[in-house]
Amino acid sequence: MMQELPLDQVHQLLQSGPVVLLTTAAQDRPNIMTLSWHSMLESDPPQLACVVSENNHSFVALNDTQECVIAIPALHLAEKAVQIGNTSGRDTDKFAAADLTARHAWQVGAPLITECFANLECRVTDTRLIGDYNLFVLEVVEAWTDPQQPNPKTFHHPGYGRLVLDGEDISFASNVR
Amino acid sequence: MMQELPLDQVHQLLQSGPVVLLTTAAQDRPNIMTLSWHSMLESDPPQLACVVSENNHSFVALNDTQECVIAIPALHLAEKAVQIGNTSGRDTDKFAAADLTARHAWQVGAPLITECFANLECRVTDTRLIGDYNLFVLEVVEAWTDPQQPNPKTFHHPGYGRLVLDGEDISFASNVR
Numbered sequence: 001m002m003q004e005l006p007l008d009q010v011h012q013l014l015q016s017g018p019v020v021l022l023t024t025a026a027q028d029r030p031n032i033m034t035l036s037w038h039s040m041l042e043s044d045p046p047q048l049a050c051v052v053s054e055n056n057h058s059f060v061a062l063n064d065t066q067e068c069v070i071a072i073p074a075l076h077l078a079e080k081a082v083q084i085g086n087t088s089g090r091d092t093d094k095f096a097a098a099d100l101t102a103r104h105a106w107q108v109g110a111p112l113i114t115e116c117f118a119n120l121e122c123r124v125t126d127t128r129l130i131g132d133y134n135l136f137v138l139e140v141v142e143a144w145t146d147p148q149q150p151n152p153k154t155f156h157h158p159g160y161g162r163l164v165l166d167g168e169d170i171s172f173a174s175n176v177r
Numbered sequence: 178m179m180q181e182l183p184l185d186q187v188h189q190l191l192q193s194g195p196v197v198l199l200t201t202a203a204q205d206r207p208n209i210m211t212l213s214w215h216s217m218l219e220s221d222p223p224q225l226a227c228v229v230s231e232n233n234h235s236f237v238a239l240n241d242t243q244e245c246v247i248a249i250p251a252l253h254l255a256e257k258a259v260q261i262g263n264t265s266g267r268d269t270d271k272f273a274a275a276d277l278t279a280r281h282a283w284q285v286g287a288p289l290i291t292e293c294f295a296n297l298e299c300r301v302t303d304t305r306l307i308g309d310y311n312l313f314v315l316e317v318v319e320a321w322t323d324p325q326q327p328n329p330k331t332f333h334h335p336g337y338g339r340l341v342l343d344g345e346d347i348s349f350a351s352n353v354r
Contacts, residue, residue, distance in 0.1 A: 015213045016333035016341060017194015036192045039216035041228055041310045049226055049312065051218055082349040128305055133218045133314070135226065137306075156193035156333070156343075161351025164193060166333075167344020172259040174338025 002103075002112070002119065005143040010046035013072055013118050013143075014038065018154035019081055019163070022052065023069040023102075023110045026061035030102050030111045032094040033058040034085035036157045038070075046140040047125065053134050057089035062136060066124040067108040070138070071116035074152035078163055081155075107142045117149035179280075179289070179296065182320040187223035190249055190295050190320075191215065195331035196258055196340070198248040199229065200279075200287045203238035207279050207288045209271040210235040211262035213334045215247075223317040224302065230311050234266035239313060243301040244285040247315070248293035251329035255340055258332075284319045294326035 014020075022035050037051035050070070052059050062068050073081050080098045087094060095102050095111075102111035105121045112119040121144075126137030153166040191197075199212050214228035227247070229236050239245050250258050257275045264271060272279050272288075279288035282298045289296040298321075303314030330343040 012336040016335045017213070036194070037217045039226055039228060040214045041312060047310070049216055049310075051216060078347065079349055082351055086351060126306075126309070129303075129314075132303070133224070133226075135218060137310070153344075158193045159189040161349045163347050163349070164343045165345045165347065166341045167330075168342045170255065170340050170342065172256055172338045172340070174259055174263060 001146055001148050002144040003147050005118070005145045007046055007140060007143055008044040010120060010140050010143050011040050011043040014048060015040045016154070017156060018072055019157045021071040021073055021081060021084065021113060021116065022050070022058060023071060023113060024058050024061035024065060024067070025109045025111060026064055030095055031058055031061060031089035032084050032098070032100070032113070033089070034081050041137065048138050048140070049135055050138060051134050052136060059134065062124070063130070065109060067110050068122050068138070069105055069108065069110045069112055070120040070122055071113040072118040072154065073115070074117050074149055075155060075165060077115060078155050078165070082161055082163070105142070112144065117146045117152040119144045178323055178325050179321040180324050182295070182322045184223055184317060184320055185221040187297060187317050187320050188217050188220040191225060192217045193331070194333060195249055196334050198250060198258060198261065198290060198293065199227070199235060200246045200248060200290060201235050201238035201242060201244070202286045202288060203241055207272055208235055208238060208266035209261050209275070209277070209290070210266070211258050218314065225315050225317070226312055227315060228311050229313060236311065239301070240307070242286060244287050245299050245315070246282055246285065246287045246289055247297040247299055248290040249295040249331065250292070251294050251326055252332060252342060254292060255332050255342070259338055259340070282319070289321065294323045294329040296321045
């Protein structure tokens with residue numbers, strides 16, 4: 001189930017640096033990669049930077065189509081996220097291999113992932129740093145959340161298959177977004 | 178206590194997106210800001226992107242000196258990190274206000290923070306995206322860890338003073354760095 005999310009709330013999903021899944025579709029062939037190297041750039045309209053190595057099969061699809069979806073998995077998808085990172089779209093249908101469901105996006109050709117609690121439809125808006133750092137600037141043009149996953153726990157990847165799951169939640173008075 | 182860290186291990190400290198502290202020193206005046214908008218760009222030599230808003234007092238110092246330190250706080254510094262984010266270096270000596278200890282870095286003018294479990298001395302190496310996104314590309318030129326904080330838990334900031342502390346740690350076989 002997917003519910004539209006106001007674009008000015010997207011930064012709250014991404015600025016804590018969760019592991020995300022990035023989908024592309026080149027020549028109608030959907031693919032997924034796992035990604036930790038991303039940062040918010042602007043809150044409203046939401047823009048982010050993400051690094052997709054030219055060694056990733058997704059690089060060519062993202063570069064050619066200039067579109068992708070950033071899908072955010074909760075805990076129950078942690079093992080699948082690692083499995084997706086361990087295989088290449090060159091020789092694997094990752095949706096089938098990970099038993100995930102692709103769904104048409106509204107504004108981009110790349111697919112949403114039904115099982116993720118958030119899906120962000122993105123267009124590449126700045127290509128200046130692709131050559132030197134494989135860094136794509138993305139603008140989120142449409143955002144979806146799953147109301148049936150109301151308090152998702154995300155996870156982070158310090159490296160080498162080790163994941164750190166979201167733990168205790170604490171709050172301090174803050175005037176910082 | 179500080180121990181030099183090989184530069185090819187730096188990415189493991191940052192790629193999970195922890196809240197970090199960024200120090201600068203302009204006209205010998207040390208300052209600190211709290212930052213969540215950063216991403217690794219390259220592992221070796223380590224480069225990262227970080228967004229320092231022009232609304233932050235640190236922007237001018239970073240832009241003028243082209244140097245900073247990225248210091249990574251563990252849990253026991255969570256409240257101080259929020260407090261640092263709530264005040265401005267314009268009218269506050271943040272080291273004094275947060276009771277943190279500045280220490281001379283080796284290669285840059287910005288100070289290390291003794292209480293942090295890792296300190297990364299950085300130089301700005303690409304200024305192309307500062308104008309449009311306040312995005313600085315940094316190269317880590319020297320890295321330090323505190324052997325007395327061997328298994329630090331970090332924390333992440335989904336926004337508005339809410340922090341999520343590192344929780345359970347799980348591992349899967351991975352060929353992904």
